[in-house]
Structures are given as C-alpha cells and as structure tokens.
C-alpha cells in the first residue's frame with residue numbers, strides 16, 4: 001500500500017503518520033499521544049533547549065522526540081494498524097523549498113535509526129507519529145536570497161552550448177538535406193546475401209573447413225571437395241588460394257591477339273584438312289588429337305596418348321573459320337569431372353575423382369602464378385627442395401616458330417608456380433606408372449608461344465576414387481642410378497624408379 005503524500009504550505013509542516021513510534025535503536029514503543037519528529041534542524045525559531053538534531057549517538061536521541069507547542073502537527077495521517085513502517089517510509093516524498101526532498105531527510109533518519117539486527121515484529125497499537133517537516137528559518141531564507149541559481153551541467157542538449165536550432169535552421173536554408181522521397185514501402189525488396197552466415201558458435205576448425213569449402217566453391221566447373229584431417233585443412237585453408245585462370249606476375253606479357261591465326265575451315269572442321277591439326281616434324285603426317293568417344297565426349301585419341309612426347313595441341317578459336325565452335329575445343333569446354341583433394345598419407349595430399357574417367361578425357365589444367373625464370377630460380381633456392389610446384393613453359397623450346405622469334409639459345413621461358421595459388425591439379429602426385437598425361441594446349445591465341453596451358457588427360461579408363469597421377473620425369477633415361485639427394489618416390493608401383501627427379505632440378509623442370 002502506498003503512503004499518502006501531502007504538501008502543506010506554511011512556515012512549518014508536520015506529518016503525523018503512524019500508529020506507533022519507534023525508538024532510534026529500532027525497538028518499537030507504543031504511545032497513546034502523538035510524537036513529533038522535528039526535521040528542521042534550525043535553531044532560530046525555537047527555544048535553545050528544544051533543538052533536535054539527528055544523531056546516532058544515544059545521548060542525542062531524547063531531544064529529537066519533540067513536544068514543542070509551536071511544532072504541532074498540521075496534518076495527520078492515520079495509518080492502518082498493521083502497517084509496515086519501514087516500507088512506507090520509502091514512499092514518502094515531500095518537496096522542500098531547501099532543495100533537499102523530505103524523503104531524503106526522512107530516510108537519513110531511518111538509516112541512522114535502523115538496528116543491525118532487525119527487532120521482532122512489534123505489537124501494534126493505534127496512535128500517531130508526527131514528523132515536523134522543516135520550513136526555512138529566517139536565516140536560511142536570507143541565505144537563499146544571496147545564492148545564485150546553479151547552472152545545470154552541460155549535457156549536450158543545452159541550446160546555449162549546442163545551438164541545434166540555429167544550426168538546423170541554417171542547414172535547412174542551405175538545402176543541405178536531401179529532398180524527402182516518397183517511397184512505397186509495400187514494394188521495397190530486400191537483397192538477401194547468397195552466402196549463408198556462418199553460425200556464431202562454430203569452432204576455429206569448423207571455420208577453417210567452412211573457409212576451404214567456400215574457396216572450393218568458387219572454382220569453376222563440377223564440384224571440388226576435400227577429405228583430410230583438421231591439421232591439413234588448416235594448412236591448406238591458410239596457405240593456398242584456388243585460381244580459375246593463370247595469375248600473371250610482374251614482367252609477364254601475353255602475345256598480342258593481333259598475331260593470332262586460325263584455320264580456314266568453313267563450318268565444322270575436318271581433322272583431315274583443318275590447319276589447327278599439327279604435322280609430324282619429320283613428315284607430312286597429321287598428329288590427330290581429339291575424337292568423339294562412344295558416349296559423345298571429346299577425348300584424346302589413343303595413338304596420341306601413347307606417344308612418348310606429347311606435342312602441342314592447337315584448339316580452334318575465334319580466329320578460325322569455325323569460330324571455335326567445332327570438336328577441337330576439349331580444354332576450352334572445361335573440366336567435366338568432379339574432383340577431390342585428399343590425404344594420401346606418405347605422399348601428402350593427392351587428387352582423385354569420385355567419377356569414373358574415360359581414356360583421353362580432359363581432367364583440368366595446371367594453374368598458378370606465371371613468373372619469370374629468374375624469379376623461379378630465386379623461389380626455388382629459398383624453398384624446401386623436397387617440394388616443387390614449378391613447371392617451365394618451355395615445351396616449344398625446339399619449335400621452329402619459337403627459334404625464329406626468340407633465337408636458338410633463348411632460355412628465359414616463363415614458369416608456372418603452383419605452390420601458393422593454383423588449381424586442384426596442383427595436388428597430383430607422381431607415379432612411375434601414371435594414369436594421366438600432361439600436354440601443352442593453346443586455346444585462344446596460337447601465337448602465344450610463351451603462355452599456354454598445361455592440360456591433364458586420362459591415359460586410360462580410371463575407376464572412380466582412384467588417385468590421379470602423372471610422371472614428373474617423363475624424360476627419365478631408364479637408368480637405375482639413384483641420386484642420394486633426390487626425393488624418394490613412394491608411388492609403390494612395381495616399376496618404381498625410387499626417386500621423383502634428380503636433385504639438379506634447374507636443368508630440367510617438369511614439362
């Protein structure tokens with residue numbers, strides 16, 4: 001129940017408020033006559049000996065209970081018998097002209113009078129407790145007249161300190177605000193992010209797996225997944241970036257498309273006459289490349305696959321009579337199999353496909369940073385010799401066109417570094433009995449002899465889930481001599497050479 005609150009004008013206000021009084025040590029005493037609590041604290045309006053002072057000292061308590069005739073209560077509140085005085089006291093709030101609310105004073109009184117250990121509930125009797133609410137004494141009234149009003153502390157909203165009105169008016173006058181647009185809110189559309197928001201409670205490992213998945217999702221073509229433990233996921237996620245195209249570094253230039261040349265076929269190309277089909281070096285025999293497989297896919301012919309050295313493949317392009325719309329475009333059509341990067345154990349990460357792959361089917365290209373030979377040498381000297389991701393694009397070293405353009409001794413061929421950036425084929429391991437081959441393929445510009453694609457094709461039918469491998473050293477001379485410094489081959493094939501490549505790599509990088 002709330003206590004009644006009343007402001008009574010006049011020099012002295014007295015609240016008479018309870019059915020019983022309490023002594024300052026907390027013990028309730030029953031009284032039949034009203035008791036007056038004088039909260040004024042002033043001395044000039046009453047006899048010297050009657051000045052009450054709020055104090056916690058026992059000896060000061062007696063004068064506080066006043067029976068002064070001029071302090072008779074002018075208002076009396078009769079409260080119910082079972083009233084909880086402690087709680088009702090909190091509700092009383094009578095404003096005072098001194099600025100200090102009566103509540104505060106009253107609570108101070110209560111604070112000093114509360115016992116440490118509460119007394120048992122007293123027996124209640126009807127009666128009055130009277131509280132004198134102070135009115136300013138003459139001395140206090142004089143003092144108030146001399147006081148200047150206190151300025152409120154600046155809070156940022158004061159007009160004087162933050163003249164919002166003026167500023168806003170000026171802004172409006174300058175037309176600094178954009179015009180209000182009328183928007184039909186019923187037709188506002190919300191663009192939803194296509195990427196799902198990662199859940200906030202995911203662990204760091206889950207986050208890395210998520211990151212890796214996101215990276216793999218950005219690879220063009222059928223899905224690429226991974227199957228490896230958390231440690232490998234962390235390494236791969238943090239240290240490798242997937243590419244959909246070569247990353248050309250400083251100093252690498254592409255041939256001007258103006259030098260591009262194509263076939264003169266009109267309509268679908270005929271392999272027997274298309275200018276894009278290369279001739280053997282020592283004869284006019286054509287080197288046939290692609291043909292349609294039984295299920296209609298464009299795949300490399302078996303006689304091409306069986307060649308010891310795979311010559312370049314010139315695919316038809318925009319400069320051709322067919323406008324690049326013929327069968328001679330297997331690499332340009334892109335990857336058609338799904339891939340998975342997985343942990344092989346001793347040979348690190350490897351690559352496989354969950355799909356069966358047929359002989360001659362294009363798998364993917366080897367991508368990476370394209371860097372100068374000097375840069376590649378510098379990187380190779382710094383990096384761990386046991387790992388190499390460098391492919392020199394020097395397949396045309398002995399090509400007549402290249403010799404004519406760059407000279408016989410030209411050796412500054414560009415190098416593809418797949419260590420930090422690349423495609424899934426960067427994870428293909430070596431095997432002495434491989435199931436894939438790698439061939440140089442020109443797609444958009446036949447004149448670009450320094451930047452072409454390194455394309456992987458299946459050497460024979462590969463069952464789903466089989467690791468994809470190729471020969472890192474196809475020019476191996478067949479000797480059984482083991483270089484003690486060479487990286488040991490762990491392919492496990494019966495014909496294993498025991499090593500990946502001789503340590504003197506700079507003389508003949510892969511491809």
Ligand SMILES: C[S@@+](CC[C@H](N)C(=O)[O-])C[C@H]1O[C@@H](n2cnc3c(N)ncnc32)[C@H](O)[C@@H]1O
Nearest residue numbers: 347348349386387388427428429430489490491
């Ligand atoms: C192009 S990376 C292949 C991906 C590599 N496994 C990885 O985890 O990043 C070539 C490296 O793989 C390892 N490697 C590939 N084939 C191997 C084999 N048959 N035996 C042992 N290590 C092999 C070698 O360390 C080699 O330098």
